[in-house]
Structures are given as structure tokens and as C-alpha cells.
Amino acid sequence: MKILLKLQWILLLILPLQLLAQDPLPSWNEGQSKQAIINFVKNVTTEGSTDFVSVPERIATFDNDGTLWSEQPLYFQFLFAIDQIKVMAPKHPEWKANEPFKSILAGNLKGALAGGEKSLLAILVATHTGMTTDEFSASVKAWSDTARHPRFKKLYTECVFQPMLELLNYLRANGFKTFIVSGGNIDFMRVWAERVYGIPPEQVVGTSFKLKYQLVDGKPVLIRTQTIALLDDKEGKPVGIHDHIGRIPIAAFGNSDGDFQMLEYTTSAVGKRFGLIVHHDDAEREFAYDRQSKIGTLSKGLDEGPKRGWVIVSMKNDWKKIFSFE
Amino acid sequence: MKILLKLQWILLLILPLQLLAQDPLPSWNEGQSKQAIINFVKNVTTEGSTDFVSVPERIATFDNDGTLWSEQPLYFQFLFAIDQIKVMAPKHPEWKANEPFKSILAGNLKGALAGGEKSLLAILVATHTGMTTDEFSASVKAWSDTARHPRFKKLYTECVFQPMLELLNYLRANGFKTFIVSGGNIDFMRVWAERVYGIPPEQVVGTSFKLKYQLVDGKPVLIRTQTIALLDDKEGKPVGIHDHIGRIPIAAFGNSDGDFQMLEYTTSAVGKRFGLIVHHDDAEREFAYDRQSKIGTLSKGLDEGPKRGWVIVSMKNDWKKIFSFE
Known part of the structure; x- marks a missing residue:
């Protein structure tokens, strides 16, 4: 018991000194x-x-x-939205005929963005609104658990x-x-x-x-x-x-x-x-x-x-x- | 040193028990x-x-x-607003002629509230908006440091x-x-x-x-x-x-x-x-x-x-x- 206490005492004294000596950055x-x-x-x-x-x-x-x-190359949240359009597509057959979804589903990101702010907004609204907070969080979780950065992999x-x-x-x-x-x-x-x-x-x-x-x-x-x-x-x-x-x-x-x-x-x-x-x-x-x-x-x-x-x-x-x- | 350590050890054991024994409510x-x-x-x-x-x-x-x-008798925030109208009055000579301010300044709360929601809104807008967040906080602090409840004093x-x-x-x-x-x-x-x-x-x-x-x-x-x-x-x-x-x-x-x-x-x-x-x-x-x-x-x-x-x-x-x- 006595030895244990002493050891504890010594550790209490030494640990902060070690932490001080360690580089925090x-x-x-x-x-x-x-x-x-x-x-x-x-x-x-x-x-x-x-x-x-x-x-x-x-x-x-x-x-x-x-x-x-x-x-880079784009805000990750926007890359999530692009990926999410693909996940949601089976429930939106109409997207095959409508921009910017049509281009996204064809893998043509440039085409999808040709519509400017209106296209960005349509992508955002489709993937970020209309659902419950729980449903949205689940879609982000599924994506962030699996999706990979195009350059860093x-x-x-x-x-x-x-x-x-x-x-x-x-x-x-x-x-x-x-x-x-x-x-x-x-x-x-x-x-x-x-x-x-x-x-x-x-x-x-x-x-x-x-x-x-x-x-x-x-x-x-x-x-x-x-x-x-x-x-x-x-x-x-x-x-x-x-x-x-x-x-x-x-x-x-x-x-x-x-x-x-x-x-x-x-x-x-x-x-x-x-x-x-x-x-x-x-x-x-x-x-x-x-x-x-x-x-x-x-x-x-x-x-x-x-x-x-x-x-x-x-x-x-x-x-x-x-x-x-x- | 040894005695000190033992005392410390004992206190560590006893304190939680004392806390447990104390009624938290x-x-x-x-x-x-x-x-x-x-x-x-x-x-x-x-x-x-x-x-x-x-x-x-x-x-x-x-x-x-x-x-x-x-x-009770009214939300305290509303009682603050009433008091604040009086504090602000010197800078608003027009209030002497306009309801609900006129009644408030005459000490007639019933009269002030006779205008219903419109009056409440006017009182809220005058005392809660238009100023900086710092100015508003200062007015609440001055009030909460001094104003007293009408019944409990x-x-x-x-x-x-x-x-x-x-x-x-x-x-x-x-x-x-x-x-x-x-x-x-x-x-x-x-x-x-x-x-x-x-x-x-x-x-x-x-x-x-x-x-x-x-x-x-x-x-x-x-x-x-x-x-x-x-x-x-x-x-x-x-x-x-x-x-x-x-x-x-x-x-x-x-x-x-x-x-x-x-x-x-x-x-x-x-x-x-x-x-x-x-x-x-x-x-x-x-x-x-x-x-x-x-x-x-x-x-x-x-x-x-x-x-x-x-x-x-x-x-x-x-x-x-x-x-x-x-």
C-alpha cells in the first residue's frame, strides 16, 4: 500500500512536467x-x-x-449532394429527363453546373430539404462512412x-x-x-x-x-x-x-x-x-x-x- | 509525508460517501x-x-x-419592458401623446393593455429592437440589478x-x-x-x-x-x-x-x-x-x-x- 501511494504521488508530480515538455503542436x-x-x-x-x-x-x-x-476540388458538402442524387435517383424516375439531375446521373458534372445558381439550388433542395432531420442525418452518415476524396482516395x-x-x-x-x-x-x-x-x-x-x-x-x-x-x-x-x-x-x-x-x-x-x-x-x-x-x-x-x-x-x-x- | 498521504487517501474514500449520504434535493x-x-x-x-x-x-x-x-402577475420580461418604457421616455417626447406609451407613463397599465396585441407588440418593439445587442443587454442588466417584484419585494x-x-x-x-x-x-x-x-x-x-x-x-x-x-x-x-x-x-x-x-x-x-x-x-x-x-x-x-x-x-x-x- 505504501509503495503504491508513493508511486501514485511521484506520477502526479511527473506527469504534468512531462506534458509541459511535450510539444502540443x-x-x-x-x-x-x-x-x-x-x-x-x-x-x-x-x-x-x-x-x-x-x-x-x-x-x-x-x-x-x-x-x-x-x-477542393469542390466543397465536400456539394460532393455529398452529387453522390446523394445518384442514391435518390431510383425513387425519382423523372430526373432522367430533367436538368441538372440528368447530367449528374450521366456522370457529366460540368453539364449539371451549366445551369449556374439555379442548378446548384435544385441540387441542394433535392438532397437537403423535404425530409426529416433523422433521414437527412442518416444519408450523411452513409455517405461519410464510405465516400472517398477523388484525389486522396x-x-x-x-x-x-x-x-x-x-x-x-x-x-x-x-x-x-x-x-x-x-x-x-x-x-x-x-x-x-x-x-x-x-x-x-x-x-x-x-x-x-x-x-x-x-x-x-x-x-x-x-x-x-x-x-x-x-x-x-x-x-x-x-x-x-x-x-x-x-x-x-x-x-x-x-x-x-x-x-x-x-x-x-x-x-x-x-x-x-x-x-x-x-x-x-x-x-x-x-x-x-x-x-x-x-x-x-x-x-x-x-x-x-x-x-x-x-x-x-x-x-x-x-x-x-x-x-x-x- | 506518509501521514499526509494517508489522510488524503482516507478523505478520498470518505468524501463520496458523505456526498451520497447528503440529500441532493x-x-x-x-x-x-x-x-x-x-x-x-x-x-x-x-x-x-x-x-x-x-x-x-x-x-x-x-x-x-x-x-x-x-x-405572475405578468411575465417578468414584460414587466421589464414596462419599466424600460419609463427609462427610455426622456428620449421619446412623442410617447406622451401616443398609446400605449401614454398610459404606461401615466402609470395606467390597464389602459396600456387595452389595445390588445397591437399594444403589446408596440411595447416589445420599442424596448427590444432597434438597438445593438450590447445596448439591450445593458438595459436588462440595469433593470435586473434593481427592479423588484410587486408582491415579494x-x-x-x-x-x-x-x-x-x-x-x-x-x-x-x-x-x-x-x-x-x-x-x-x-x-x-x-x-x-x-x-x-x-x-x-x-x-x-x-x-x-x-x-x-x-x-x-x-x-x-x-x-x-x-x-x-x-x-x-x-x-x-x-x-x-x-x-x-x-x-x-x-x-x-x-x-x-x-x-x-x-x-x-x-x-x-x-x-x-x-x-x-x-x-x-x-x-x-x-x-x-x-x-x-x-x-x-x-x-x-x-x-x-x-x-x-x-x-x-x-x-x-x-x-x-x-x-x-x-
Whole structure:
């Protein structure tokens, strides 16, 4: 008994020292970006520091597409919608004659997108609305359990950035509550966000459709209508943050101009704040794009970010590893 | 050192036993209601039990008005609005000539309400919309720090039910995450919910107005518009729960038919579930009302609740104490 107690005592002393000695961000190269993150976390978590922030106020918000996982060659949610059209087709014989479904079923994505926004909307409405929340979640689960990225040949949920997973864990280990705040659909993300990112459904904020409560055979269901309740992008992100969280984050992480207002809202507030933009500049290991890309356009953030003290992360130089499967 | 270790060891063994021996709900009289709560919590938290629920799924939702605090003679949020009209009056000289403001400023509440819904809406719009979220919160804080209940002569935030505070603590001590899901305005509650109930802003769900992100002198603000984003009452409660939480609660607590769908949604789901209705039947210590009351109408819940296995709490018989100030 005595020996056991002593051992326990020694372990209690040694473990924190070991943790301190361990690098919390091993996939980040040493450099300004990594140091800025660590300095910020130390400042806001050191009691007595003028920048100290109490645990309940340690809110960090993360964009998803392009920030936590890839978003090329197309937003993964849109690739889900394309795949889902094929899954749903047997119950929609009329699609064989109607665009954009006809082209999708013929494997002609370019043809499907020729109709522009109208086609995109038709695809979204068909795959994301009209069903119950449970039915939608089941369709996302089936897809995310099996569908693979066209280039990496991995599950989409494996195409997540290892350095960002480490960052999420590092923040949580320091008392932060981590939220997703994404233009993507809230229920699309909730299906796998807890398993992949450790972020529970109640900490996922996203674009949402108005829901309708209904009894079907006496059992309550929620029907996903076609009306947008929240468009959680650009100016919509601070709105989503206030609606769901009710406090201004002390740190925000994004990658595109769709995140500009979230970072602006976060870093304009009183007290120590942190803004970070992931810059996709590694065509070899992932993708390289910014100002000219339709997906994840990043222009204003590159120009104004540095002036506002935001950290611009170079995926090429700052990240030792991008995916865990590398 | 050895003695210290032994002492520590002994304390570790004894403390849980002491906690077990302590009554977690001292303001509840022994009886079926209290026993039903304790049995439910034991069932879902005992590992190996067929009813065991993992910690992340232990979601409990609470209505606010009439469930956590009083709601008579009028919803407290409406009493805030009335008081706030008086605070705002100096900047609105035109109100002296216009109803319902004229009557409010003359101290004639009956006259103010004579205009029915139109008057109520005018009062709500004037006091709840058009300002920034920060300005609104400041007005609620100033009011809740000073305004007193007409009968109890206590701060409104003191007119909270001691047995429900104990219940919130008891659930949290057993790994539950506690949420408010109220027809009241989300930002009205967030100002004091953390201090009074231990419920942080991100766990408050309520009726909300659409917000507009705007820069004022380069500083971001959120303007409260007049458009309702979510009416978090009746069928709106399961919608608010899905939007904000994304899981079905395993326990729901209400007091009026405005909570019916929340309890229905919660207790219809698969697995062990718990529904509870607080029945206001104690005119002496609080108020007595149900089917005939315009505020907190309870009729369907009284008829159908028992058939559905919901616990109907008699404030008169089940609660030893209602307010901590008694």
C-alpha cells in the first residue's frame, strides 16, 4: 500500500512536467505562426497576467471548409449532394429527363453546373430539404462512412488537417470551448464533427433551414423546409455566433473571405484576441489557391489580415504534415 | 509525508460517501415526484444499467417562466419592458401623446393593455429592437440589478424556485448539461442566467430577433431588427432544441402548455426519458393557476401528462420551500 501511494504521488508530480515538455503542436514547424499561437494561449491562461481570461470566456470558433478539412476540388458538402442524387435517383424516375439531375446521373458534372445558381439550388433542395432531420442525418452518415476524396482516395473525414486537430486539442486542454462556425449546413457537420474533431452537436453552428415540427403516426419529427433560417457566411457568421454562443470569441480561425467578418468581430472586441487565417499555398501536398479561386476565395484577408495582427498560416511552410495519412 | 498521504487517501474514500449520504434535493418533500427524479438519474447514470446514457447524451432542457422562476402577475420580461418604457421616455417626447406609451407613463397599465396585441407588440418593439445587442443587454442588466417584484419585494432574479436550483445542480453533478429552452427572449435571459442558474449563454435557447451585422465608426455591432428569427414556444421549442443542441434531450422540464411539444419531443424518443411539469397550486406561498390563466396556461399537460408518464409536481405538496428568501 505504501509503495503504491508513493508511486501514485511521484506520477502526479511527473506527469504534468512531462506534458509541459511535450510539444502540443508536433505537426507545426517552429516559426512565427506556432509561436504566436502558444504565446496567445499562455497569455490568456496565466493567472495574474493582464491578458488572463476566465475559463467560461475562452471561446474559440473555427470555420470548417478549408480550415479544418479540405474544400477542393469542390466543397465536400456539394460532393455529398452529387453522390446523394445518384442514391435518390431510383425513387425519382423523372430526373432522367430533367436538368441538372440528368447530367449528374450521366456522370457529366460540368453539364449539371451549366445551369449556374439555379442548378446548384435544385441540387441542394433535392438532397437537403423535404425530409426529416433523422433521414437527412442518416444519408450523411452513409455517405461519410464510405465516400472517398477523388484525389486522396481517403474518406472525406480523413481529409482533415492534422495541425488543426492538434490545435483544437491544445486549446481544449487549456480550458477553451471549441465551436465550428461554418457556411456549411449545420446538420451535415454534426453527423461526424464529434467523432472527427471532438466537437459535440451543440457546439456546431452552420447554415440552417427552418424546421417544422410535425407528428407522423403520433411520433414527433422535424421536417427540413426550403426556407433558410441562417446563412452562416460572411456577415452571417457574427450573427450565428451571437445566436448560438452569446459571447464574442477570444480566438477565431478561418481560411477565406467568408470568414472575414468572424475574425473582424472577434479581434475588434476589448481584451486579448486572436485571429488566424490558413493560406492554401501547397499544391503538392494539398491545393494552392486564394484570390482567383471560386471556392474559398481569399483576398481581403490577405490584404487586411496582417494589418489587423491576424496570423497568416502558410500550409507549405508552417505545417510539417497536412494529413495524418501522409 | 506518509501521514499526509494517508489522510488524503482516507478523505478520498470518505468524501463520496458523505456526498451520497447528503440529500441532493433538500427543498423537495419526500414523495413520488422526488423519488421519480432520483430513480431516473440513478437509472441513466449507473453503468451496466440497461437505461445507462453516456455523459454527452445527458441533455436536460428547462423552460424558464413558471418553471425556474415565477411568471405572475405578468411575465417578468414584460414587466421589464414596462419599466424600460419609463427609462427610455426622456428620449421619446412623442410617447406622451401616443398609446400605449401614454398610459404606461401615466402609470395606467390597464389602459396600456387595452389595445390588445397591437399594444403589446408596440411595447416589445420599442424596448427590444432597434438597438445593438450590447445596448439591450445593458438595459436588462440595469433593470435586473434593481427592479423588484410587486408582491415579494425581491429582485426578480431572487424569485427563482429553490427546488429547481437544487435540481439543476443535482443533474449537473450527475454529468448532465443543462439548457434553458424558453419562449422568453434569448438575450434577456443570458444577462443573468449564468449567475442565477449556472447556465452559460451558449446553453440558453429562446425567442430571438434577426440580427444585422454592421460597422459603426469601424467597430462591429449587431443590431436587433424587428423580424423574429425563432419563436421558441410550443412547436417552436423542439425546433429551437434541434437548432441549438442538435440532440434530443433525455429530460425536459416545463410548467405550461407552451412546453407540451418540448416534453412530447423529449419523451417520445427511444431510450429512457423523463418529463416533468411544475403545477402552480400554491396561492399562499406563490400563485395558483392553470387552465383559466392567460399567463402559463396549463390544460393539455394536466390531461395528457400523466398518461404519458410525465411527473406533475404540486408546488404546494412537493416543495418544502419555494424561494430561498422564505
